Amino acid sequence: MRVEAISGFGVKGPAAFLVEIDGRRLLLDCGEGPDNKRRPDLSGIGTLDAVLVSHGHLDHIAALDLVPPEVPVFMTALVHDLAGDTLTRPTSALPLRGMADILGLRVTTGRNGHAPGGVWLHIADAAANESLLYTGDVSRESALYPFDMPPPATLAIVDASYGDYDEPLDIGAAKLVAMAGEGPLLLPAPADGRGLEMAVVLARSGAHVRLCPAHRHIAEAVIAAEDEVLTAHGRAALAGMLSNAGPLDAGAAPEGVMIVAKPALGSGLGRELAVKWRDEPSVRIAFTGHVGSGTLAAELVGEGRASFVRWNVHPPLSDLKAVIAAIAAVEVLPAFLDRTKLPALYAALPQARFATSGVMASVPESAPR
Ligand SMILES: [Zn+2]
Structure with missing residues (x-):
């Protein structure tokens, strides 16, 4: 071999x-x-x-x-x-x-x-x-x-x-929960990964979670898939979060925790919203995974406009x-x-x-x- x-x-x-x-x-x-x-x-x-x-x-x-x-x-x-x-x-x-x-x-x-x-x-x-x-x-x-x-x-x-690196997920999660309590928060994340995990944990903390259409689509597909795809707790939490989550589109006002697909902001709704709110400091932007070089995500972190809080995956x-x-x-x-x-x-x-x-x-x- x-x-x-x-x-x-x-x-x-x-x-x-x-x-x-x-x-x-x-x-x-x-x-x-x-x-x-x-x-x-x-x-x-x-x-x-x-x-x-x-x-x-x-x-x-x-x-x-x-x-x-x-x-x-x-x-x-x-x-x-x-x-x-x-x-x-x-x-x-x-x-x-x-x-x-x-x-x-x-x-x-x-x-x-x-x-x-x-x-x-x-x-x-x-x-x-x-x-x-x-x-x-x-x-x-x-x-x-x-x-x-x-x-x-x-x-x-x-x-x-x-x-x-050896910090447990709980530490990053607690930081995001704290940020969510301070005002509107834009969280770009992969829809088929940590985006829904963050949505569930933040919803459980009392935050008003709003999902982009891509995240909503994946959440529905995962709930409809075979049982073993999710933990039992996860299935109930995801369904509960989804039924309470607000919608998010390009005309949305900044409010709550806004979870958008495409973590590097290469295109799509996340990019549109980040560009629109770039000069509105009341809207915080946080990246939670690998920040690819040469991306809008890297630019926003580099100039101090966005923060980086690792969400372990x-x-x-x-x-x-x-x-x-x-x-x-x-x-x-x-x-x-x-x-x-x-x-x-x-x-x-x-x-x-x-x-x-x-x-x-x-x-x-x-x-x-
Ligand atoms: Zn992966």
Whole structure:
């Protein structure tokens, strides 16, 4: 078994990992961004037998058009349904939590706690008695999306987006609740991610939440999807929030917590409102995730017009440590972390057997170690 990060090691960049296992060549995710529409270079990748997709965020699926059309692509039904225009090809279904036979390989999935319909992937080579675990993006802290702890594997690619950062979500959530109590607050966020999580937590704190049409659409789709997509508490909280949430459009007056899609404000309603209220300091703007360089979001934060309050959607160090301990891999590739931040992570988790390059290979049982 051999794993190669085509993209996703040493950089907060798009996910694309090549896995050679039991004679098959699989690509795990094929995304674009989050900065400057960066895309993986698949030019020298050779033949592919299938693509397995962890979840529907653009940095995991938006470069699937680079994959030849005859290569089958697998993702959960909900990821497929929510992908909309991003997806221009048919896909085959992955279970949300269960097992599938893909090209003769046993693939096990579990919910990633990060995005609606999102999964981690465990791929076994039964003959060689070895396996790979790919977490994609994961979180143990979501109020909405359940997280299943992944099983042990020989090699692992884990979501190390936050490096050695170790503050729990509660701290960021408390900051946003406080901001919401001080007046109108504009919160740009991915509609198929933390946007709805923030809506639920802020609504529970008593804030008047208003949702853009994209967030409302995703909330309705997630509630209508199979039960296991949401935690039981999350389902009730989401339905309650949705029934009380106010509408939001381009003519809206600034009031309450206004949650809009497109976290970088590249286009759409969020951008319109941010531009309209740019010179109205009574409307606070807060970004809660990766602020892409060269975006309006970066501009507003850079000039002090907007603040940054992290809302965890990746594991802080304590959770990363627990996930790595559960997988108990021989080698772990820390994904989605800029290389300048890798040394601090290596130092913070000395017991983890981290890869120091973007390539990992298992040592056959019979070979001298
Ligand atoms: Zn993601």
